[in-house]
Amino acid sequence: MPARTGRPPRISRADIVAAAHRVIEADGVGGLTMRRLAKEVGSTPMALYHHVRDKEELLLLLLDEYAAGLPRPDLPADPRERVVVVALAMRDGVAGCPWAVDVLRADDLLAVGALWYPEKIIDAALDAGLTAERAVHLYRIIWHYTAGEIAVRAAAGRRREEGGPTYRDQVFAGLDPAALPRLAALGGRWAELTAADTYELGLRALVDGLLPRPRATG
């Protein structure tokens, strides 16, 4: 029986989240400010703070909904391949939500709505014979790798939007070949070489190295 006292609320968390969706739809996540959001819900900025701790929590709520709607791919029987499939889906999911990067620095869990991913990775790891401890370690390592890949990729994308010479262009322009021969030799190929999507390559290395080798099929 919740206390029925006090001034009745005019807006709810759900209203706010819904309004945030509309704002983002219209102006992108960059246009989502507390003032604009307040206007959208027909209230004042500070009123929002009674339903949401701060903007980051709001973004987490949005991310959570988004994450809950991410596709859950069909999983193969082989545990190793299962980890790969889940991780790839996780990466694609987060990458599709460009502003997720601002929030995913939160913890080693993406969002409640995305718990399916660690669940399945840990499940596969246990099936492959890892202890609970090792399974969690595997998940975390994959998560760190994934988060880093997404963060770097997102930042690089943002730079590209801004135009102008990239940081690394400047870096490679004035490079001392005596001190850094390998990098100097790579020269202008850096951009080309780092354009490739190496996520799966690293992912498979992690899985290969951290899951026990399967017995040879007899």
Next chain:
Amino acid sequence: MPARTGRPPRISRADIVAAAHRVIEADGVGGLTMRRLAKEVGSTPMALYHHVRDKEELLLLLLDEYAAGLPRPDLPADPRERVVVVALAMRDGVAGCPWAVDVLRADDLLAVGALWYPEKIIDAALDAGLTAERAVHLYRIIWHYTAGEIAVRAAAGRRREEGGPTYRDQVFAGLDPAALPRLAALGGRWAELTAADTYELGLRALVDGLLPRPRATG
């Protein structure tokens, strides 16, 4: 012959960076605001912007100096072990600079002052027989992994400072064991299991998987 015209500058980039060091020394990086910094150099906030594009560039300059001073460990002969040693040093270096996280989202290179790390990793990879392309891929994968590890760790640390129940505590509190049996079974052990430093574990898996196996010693 640089143009000798125009109003003579009262402050220089170097002054600004030096003042920034003093401010950070005194109040931490959180206390470094453009206004405070202006006071420290004896100027006005907007004057800084003639010597520095924005605050991020300033932080990059600071990071660069910091990175240039990082220790360069002695490297073993074995390329595989060399990659591990360099990567560990890189991780430790960045981790020792907590605010680096705010900037390292910049690119796949940490900072000019820290180019030694990719140089040595790529060098080792080439020594191990990888093509230039593969060597760069290895470096990038390691960098993504490292950046993610540091970002997550830093964010978790920040949360802990703020006190209150962690996000993941809340997550594990209301967990549906039917939908997520593995996570539910882990229950309260999550915190304990994720406290471990798994960086080297993942790192070695990456190196094992991405560098060609050494020939058996005869």
Next chain:
DNA sequence: ATGTCTTTTTATACATGTATAGAAAGTAAC
């Protein structure tokens, strides 16, 4: 000296997240 040109510095202004204080709008006790 005076005016023009360039570079650096200053003053002011704005948008943002959010702290703080208090007003408003209900319920419950009397």
Next chain:
DNA sequence: GTTACTTTCTATACATGTATAAAAAGACAT
């Protein structure tokens, strides 16, 4: 009805990064 209490909402204020416009300060030509 009046008063007390609780919850929600509003108004105002502040710190922050930084845009913009104008002022200052020197070099140079005349």
